[in-house]
Amino acid sequence: MTDWNIQSRSHLCQACGKPFVNKQTYHTLLIFDRHELTRQDVCEACWTTQFAEGAQDRRGYISHWVGEYQAPHAETPDPIQKETAETLLRKLVEKNDPQFRAATFILAVMLERKKLLKVKAQLKEDGGRVFVYEQPKTGDVFTIPDPNLQLTQLEAVQRQVAALMEGGLDAPEPPAYLVPPEQPAVAALAGASEENPK
Ligand SMILES: [Zn+2]
Structure with missing residues (x-):
């Protein structure tokens, strides 16, 4: 059985290495292979040129979606706030x-x-x-x-x-x-x- 895990979204394109900017469209490709789930977050340009074609035929393909990157903003944690x-x-x-x-x-x-x-x-x-x-x-x-x-x-x-x-x-x-x-x-x-x- 798969371990529970968290796959964090990347803050940069995992193909070309360019950092994502706020509100930028990105693509996530989810692959499940050898009992491991991996995600790749790539920019629109890299998606179109390197991933789009045949994405669904990749070994272990699970899902693909388009998201809008939101730059993390410094949220001051409230120490008295209860667990959400x-x-x-x-x-x-x-x-x-x-x-x-x-x-x-x-x-x-x-x-x-x-x-x-x-x-x-x-x-x-x-x-x-x-x-x-x-x-x-x-x-x-x-x-x-x-x-x-x-x-x-x-x-x-x-x-x-x-x-x-x-x-x-x-x-x-x-x-x-x-x-x-x-x-x-x-x-x-x-x-x-x-x-x-x-
Ligand atoms: Zn890229």
Whole structure:
């Protein structure tokens, strides 16, 4: 099974090396090969001349999309601000601890519903599904395996997520959470979490 990981968007074209400028259009090519997901971010010119033709026939081709580069601006982190679902997700993905696998997935689903993450692709590996999510602002890509949650487990996972949101990852360890890989309950999630329309 693929490790969870984060594929950050490059700040320069990975073909010609020119730095991206604010609002520049870039192309991302996602390849899954030898159990590894790799992304390439290239400028329009390089895409057209070197990548566009036959892109989909490349070995391991998963997806291609066009994005608009947003230059990072210095955001002063608010020290009193509580963990947001998004900062928490990032930490969980980096931590890659199996006991948080289900919680990570639930967080991603929540963020997707709030349009803070987009599903870009879906892979199958070792019989399991892996979702590729993009954070549209930073362009970062997260890979998150489907834990095949069962309905009966949802409540416990949601409690774990709430505890993590409240206390962060440094909170006392929640009980280890084991996921028997049986019935997927992704569809059931739709009705299970609070709706929060803007
Ligand atoms: Zn280029």
